[in-house]
Each structure stands twice: as structure tokens, then as C-alpha cells.
Amino acid sequence: MSPGYVELFYLVATALFIFSLHWMNDPKTARRGVAAGAAAMFLGVAATWAQPFVVNHGWMVLAVVLGIAVGYPLSRVALTAAPQRTALSHAFGGLAAALVGTGKYYLWLSEGPEELTTFRMVAIIAEVILGCITFTGSLFAAGKLQELRWIPQRPVTYPLQNVLNIALLLAAVGIGTWLALNPATPEAAYLFPTVIVIALMFGILLIVPIGGADMPTVIAILNSYAGLAAVAMGFVLENNLLITAGALDGASGLILSIIMCKAMNRSYLNVLFGAFGSAGQTATRQEGEQGEYKADTPQSAALIMEQASNVVIIPGYGMAVAQAQHRVRELYDHLKKRGVTVRFAIHPVAGRMPGHMNVLLAEADVPYGDLVEMDDVNRDMPQCDVALVIGANDVVNPAAALDDSSPIYGMPIIEARKARTVFAIKRSMNPGFAGIENALYSDDKTWMLFGDAKHVVGEIVKELSGDAGTG
Amino acid sequence: MKRRRYLPPRVIMVLSAAVGMLGLALVARSDPVTVAEAPGHAAGETDYWPMVFVFLLSTFIGLGVIRRVSRLLHTPLMSLTNAISAIAVVGAILIAGPDYPPEIRLLGGIALFASVTNIVSGFLITDRMLKMFKRDRSE
Numbered sequence: 327m328s329p330g331y332v333e334l335f336y337l338v339a340t341a342l343f344i345f346s347l348h349w350m351n352d353p354k355t356a357r358r359g360v361a362a363g364a365a366a367m368f369l370g371v372a373a374t375w376a377q378p379f380v381v382n383h384g385w386m387v388l389a390v391v392l393g394i395a396v397g398y399p400l401s402r403v404a405l406t407a408a409p410q411r412t413a414l415s416h417a418f419g420g421l422a423a424a425l426v427g428t429g430k431y432y433l434w435l436s437e438g439p440e441e442l443t444t445f446r447m448v449a450i451i452a453e454v455i456l457g458c459i460t461f462t463g464s465l466f467a468a469g470k471l472q473e474l475r476w477i478p479q480r481p482v483t484y485p486l487q488n489v490l491n492i493a494l495l496l497a498a499v500g501i502g503t504w505l506a507l508n509p510a511t512p513e514a515a516y517l518f519p520t521v522i523v524i525a526l527m528f529g530i531l532l533i534v535p536i537g538g539a540d541m542p543t544v545i546a547i548l549n550s551y552a553g554l555a556a557v558a559m560g561f562v563l564e565n566n567l568l569i570t571a572g573a574l575d576g577a578s579g580l581i582l583s584i585i586m587c588k589a590m591n592r593s594y595l596n597v598l599f600g601a602f603g604s605a606g607q608t609a610t611r612q613e614g615e616q617g618e619y620k621a622d623t624p625q626s627a628a629l630i631m632e633q634a635s636n637v638v639i640i641p642g643y644g645m646a647v648a649q650a651q652h653r654v655r656e657l658y659d660h661l662k663k664r665g666v667t668v669r670f671a672i673h674p675v676a677g678r679m680p681g682h683m684n685v686l687l688a689e690a691d692v693p694y695g696d697l698v699e700m701d702d703v704n705r706d707m708p709q710c711d712v713a714l715v716i717g718a719n720d721v722v723n724p725a726a727a728l729d730d731s732s733p734i735y736g737m738p739i740i741e742a743r744k745a746r747t748v749f750a751i752k753r754s755m756n757p758g759f760a761g762i763e764n765a766l767y768s769d770d771k772t773w774m775l776f777g778d779a780k781h782v783v784g785e786i787v788k789e790l791s792g793d794a795g796t797g
Numbered sequence: 798m799k800r801r802r803y804l805p806p807r808v809i810m811v812l813s814a815a816v817g818m819l820g821l822a823l824v825a826r827s828d829p830v831t832v833a834e835a836p837g838h839a840a841g842e843t844d845y846w847p848m849v850f851v852f853l854l855s856t857f858i859g860l861g862v863i864r865r866v867s868r869l870l871h872t873p874l875m876s877l878t879n880a881i882s883a884i885a886v887v888g889a890i891l892i893a894g895p896d897y898p899p900e901i902r903l904l905g906g907i908a909l910f911a912s913v914t915n916i917v918s919g920f921l922i923t924d925r926m927l928k929m930f931k932r933d934r935s936e
Binding site for chain 1: 822845848851852855856857858859860862863864865866867868869870871872873874875876877878879880881882883884885886887888889890891892893894895896897898900901902904905906907908909910911912913914915916917918919920921922923924925926927928929930931932933934
């Protein structure tokens, strides 16, 4: 295929990618977006592969077949595992970028150092650093999300953590800059691998201090890095399709991380430089100051909810862990049948990735018209009879609004405390992941329902359906 | 659904400044050498300015388009952009395909495997998730 046609295919692919993302603005057109994206990808691959100098067909078909063999099962995972899968796929993206950059560097080095212009070296170094950080960082994040035993779940912090991290990053960038200015020096033989090793280490150290509650932000940032790595690859290979598609991905990661940052009241820079552990350190001091709380049974919760006219359900990561979304949908159905208005209040950072709760509830067949955003539901909260908190903690913690010494002070929350009655399903009275006490639980109008979310909601549903049988 | 402005102006400023500085730094160091090109690339010196413009403009298009994406769909959006960033497959083919030394082709082959994995799993799982979103039960 002649170069002109290749560029034409790339141009069409770029347009399709933009439409693909544009159609994601509405659930009705979103599936069309997937089709457009897949078509664009096909055009890009076909145009590249059909060029005359691409000759190793057998080798590439093998890689493609293996890729399909691994990729297909990854697309069938349970949706509670969607965050892990996403992190893993960022890791693959980072790996691809790092390998292509490394390959191109050694290729040019062997063909003749005059190929390694400053521009190309800058792009290669950027690609390799971003790719390596994304690779190990995402792998580690995926491991944490999957709760692998040999990866510490709790945030690991140590003195001078940020200083060390930033020093490492500066070292990688410094060596990289020096290499860019002197691409063919004999020292490059070990300096280039050094950059790779430092970037790989930095990726791990970036994730070590991160707790589960910060995962949505981190995944969004890694998404953005994976896109930027593709952009850098585009600069290296002088390929506009890589630049445009990578920039779209980078922009998406950027916007998602900004939304996540705002939803947690963290600054973007705070997140960028990996200062994630700070919330965990200050939180421990409150241990042992647990307030009084009242426990209740699923039966009386069922009784109160069926007499309510307006119920708001606030799901959190606990619902995902317990795989309780289908039981929750049954509860929703039973209440709806009784004419109760039921809505789901979704906090932007509920769960372990952006939009996690929406997908789980959609999987359980809850119509998305009843999933409402934090700001919209907060306005109606005083008119709400029952707020049912399922495995959410920090996102309903009044300390975020009232206690300026709390680590989460200033974080926008779903104001469950303004509802007339609050039920909170929780496994035990242990403080949540961030270790912050939640005054909502000791509030006068709050009743605790202890137990696994799936079990407790199942009990409530059983009570409601029993009533329906007799009445 | 109400549309909000997600992007504080200072972030846009930082972003543009970073891109601009990258460009300036490169101009300051640009080597006006004509380099022999690897196969598949236009011959001639690296004219990087158009690429920097393409990057800048597509970033702004991306920000504009993605700001309008419904919050409901953030998880599918992320898996879709995952699949889209697997466009790295193009780079992998350009490294794995030509008649390069075997170790380079090996790197390219692994990169190709990783990208294809992302393409397949990314598009399929996005579609699987989107099928589940229904406005009401009758759909």
C-alpha cells in the first residue's frame, strides 16, 4: 500500500476514534462508539500491516493469535473485577510502549548514531519512562486490587518517601536528558538500561503508598500515562495516528483524574507526585474513640423501608466485595412494587474505579434513570425517609463537612445524615479503609445492620417478599 | 444531565505551557541535519512541528469530547480508551514487521501481543458493559 493511502486510512481512523468517544456521551449511542473504535483500530492495523516492508507475517500472526487468546478471557471477567482488568490492560499498554521505544533506540543505534536526533531521543526517553512507570505501576495496582497475598494491601509509608520518589524521577529524567544530548556515547550502553530500571522502580514506589480508596484516582492517572506513552511513540515513529489516539486517551485520563481529585478534595499536583499516603498517617490517632451506636435487624429495616415513600440507596465498595448488586436490585424491585421511590446515590469515587458502581448496578439490571449523582441527590436528602448505606463509608462521613481536623475534611459527600432515618450495612464496627471514624454511625437516627452486604440485603428482601405473599 | 466544567483554567494553562516549553526546548536544540530514514517514513529531516500541533489540537479535541461523556459511563469510557490507546499496535507492527535483527523483532512481537490483548479485551468488555445499561426495563 502506498504511503498516501496509509495516511488516508489513518485520517479516517482518527475521525472514527473521535466519533467513538463522542458517542459515549449518551448510553443510547455508546455501543455505536465501540463499533466506531473497533473499525478505526482495524483500519489502522490493516493500513500498517499492508505496507510492503512488513514481511514477518508468520511471527506477527503468532503474536496476534496469542494476544487474542489472552485478551478474550480477560473480556469475560466478572464486572466486580473490572478495576483489576483495567489496571492490567494499562500495564500491557505501558509495556508495549516501553518495548517499542527500546527497540527503536537500539535499532537506530546500530544503524548509525546520526539517526538519533535530539528530538527523537527526547521522544524515546519520554516513551520509555512513561511506558515503564505505567507498566510496573499498573501491574502493582492490579495486584493490589486483586488482593494478591504478597502485595501489601494497606498503604505502606516510610520517612522521606516523597523525597525518594521525586529524586528517583529526577534521576531518570536527568539521565534521559543527558542521553538525549549525547545519544551515542559509550556510556549509553549502561545508561539507557539504567533509565529503564529507575522508571520500573518508580512505578512500583508510586503505588506502594496507595490505599484502596485512592485507587480510582490512580487508575485514571495511569490511564493518562498510557495515552501519553502512545503519544511519545507517535513522535518517535513520526506517526500521526499514534499521536491523535494517544492524545485522546491522555485527555480522557486527565479529565477522569481531575473529576476524581475534585470528588476527594485533593489537588492534582498532590496526586501527580504520589503523595497519597498522607491521609493514612493522620487517621490512626482517632482509634479507640468509637462513639455509641445502635444495631438493628434486617426485619425491622424492611418494615421501615416499606412504609417509606422515598428511599435512597448509597452503595460503596462493600457492595462490590460482597457481590451484593443482584440482591440490591431485588430490594429495589420489591420497594418499587410497593410504590416507594427508590434511587441510587452514586459518589464519583465510590468503588475502586471511576463509574464502578454504575456498571455493577447496570449489570444487576437497575435502569440507569434511577442512578443519580451526588449533587442532585443531596438537594433532596432532607425529604428522604430512608438512606440505606451499603458498604460505603468515607463518602457519607459527616466529618468531611464538619470536622476540619479530619483527613477527609472538605471532601464532598453524600449527605445521608440529612435523611430522616439511616440504615448502614457494615461488616463490623472497624473503621473503614482510611481508618477514619464515622460519626454518622453514632447518630441518633442511624441504625447499624451488621453482616455481609449480600446476606443482610437478602434478609431484607426475604422479609419484604414474605409480606407480599401473605398480604 | 447537567453539564459541568471539569477542567480548571489553570490546568489548561499548565498543560499548554508544558507543551509549549517542550516545543521551545526542542527548537533550541534542533539539528538541521538531513537524516536517512528507516523504511516507512518520509525521507528528509524530522519536521516535528506538525506533530506537536497535531498533539496539541487532538488533546483539546479529546478534552472537549470527553468532558461531555456521561458520568454513568466512566468505567466503559476507561475500557474504551484503553482499547483506543492500544493503537500502540501500529508501533509494534512497525518494529516487529520489517526485516530487522531478531532481538528487535522479538521486542516488537511482545509489544504486538500486549497491544492485541488490549484491543480484544478492551473493545469486547466495553461492549459487554454497555449492553447492560438500560433506561428502563422495556428496552
